[in-house]
Amino acid sequence: MIAIENLIFGYHKKEVVLENLNLHLKPGGIYGLLGRNGAGKSSLLHHICGLLFPNSGTCRVADKNPADRSPEFLQQVYLLPEDVYLPNVSIKSYIDIYAPFYPEFNHDLFFKFLTEFEILANGKLQSLSYGQKKKVMISFALATQVKVLLMDEPTNGLDIPSKKQFRKIIAGNVNDDQLMIISTHQVKDLDSLIDSVLILEDKKIILHQSVDQITEKLVFKQVMNLEEVAAPIYSEGALKGYAVVAVNSKHEQSRLDMEMFFNAVQTEKQQILSQFN
Template identity: 85%
Template sequence: MINIENLTFGYHKKQAVLENLDLHLKPGHIYGLLGRNGAGKSSLLHNICGLLFPDAGTCQVAGKNPADRSPEFLQQVFLLPEEIYLPNVSIKSYLDIYAPFYPEFNRDLFFQFLTEFEIPVENKLQSMSYGQKKKVMISFALATQAKVLLMDEPTNGLDIPSKRQFRKIIAGIIKEDQLIIISTHQVKDLDSLIDFVLILEDKKIILHQPVDHITEKLSFKQVMSLDEIATPIYSEGALKGYAVVAINNKQEHSRLDMEMFFNAVLTEKQQILSQFN
């Protein structure tokens, strides 16, 4: 559904933010896009939805060139940005204005999500807190039923119960013909949600792996002493001993710790990536 080949992008002809980047994504999956501050995650999302244009290379989304901004393309792609700016209108007025742009928009779903997020339908957008506005826009984004849904730091501004509700809603909404990319620094919010991990580093996607493949190659453990692990790759001090990423020689089952995995990739990049070559 998303096919990117040798994409290079930079701002105002300055040094490239993305360079010779390749990425091929299929529908039916939730992708977690991870990277350092300034790595180019938002730039990549904006190239995918056609708000920014490649300096070189190609980007095809659902068979369309995003840079053309055709109505057929825009009806099937939705970007939820990190920073949201909303007009001073009621939720219902916002819905009446913007929902018609999306042919598959489901008003019942929208109001269902608002109920789950405990947002009063009568509210005016500008009278709400940042977190409440974020919940409205998450609800709107999901109700579009767009084939490609891009979310940039969607859990920023959400409290802990709302983050749990966000994960529940996202997990229940994905369809076989849809693709979701969630870019975030709050990686613990994604642990139980995504099924593919993308890591953007050095202007490229350096890792693109399904979660079950990561846990097949690596084990994530809590140990009292590092001597307990025969092949540790990365460790962090924990409340009781150490949290460890190790080579999974014994084919043990463990749960992916997204934050620790990301830190391990950045710290021991070659050793981690060699497990997937």
């Protein structure tokens, strides 16, 4: 579905943002794209949807070159940007104008999502708060039912109950023939939602592993004393002792703590990455 080979991109010759980046993604999953601010996450998403073009290397999405921006390609790819700027029209007028660009757009799903987000369908876009506008656009993005759905910091502007509702809606609305990438630096917002983790650092993807692969190699646990853990890699002080990421030498079952894992990669990168080589 997505095949990127040796991609190099920079806004200026001396400012390389992505360098020799390789990435292959298949449909049927939700990918969490993690990285620090400025790591190049948005630039990568913009290449996938054809808003930026590689200086060298290739990017293919659904067997098409995104840079060509053919109608067939644009009908099957949707990017929800971090900041949304909407016209001064009603929600229903917005749907009348933009939904026809997407042949698989499902009106019933759109209004169902609005109801779940507690947004009135007869409202005007400019009368909504930033968070409410974000909910409308999340609903629109999902209702397009495109094959490749890209979301850049979708939970920015959402309060805690809305983030919970976002996770619930996303989890129940990804088909086997779809591919979704959610980019965020608010790592905890993706807990229990994604199938695979992508970490962008040093201008390339340094880690691409499924959640199952991560919890097979590493164990996440709470302990009172670090001596209780055979091979700790990373630890943080917790209310009761320590939260620890350790080598899963005893094949223990644990739940991936996305924030802990990301922090562990940042501070103990070589030790973490060596577990997957």
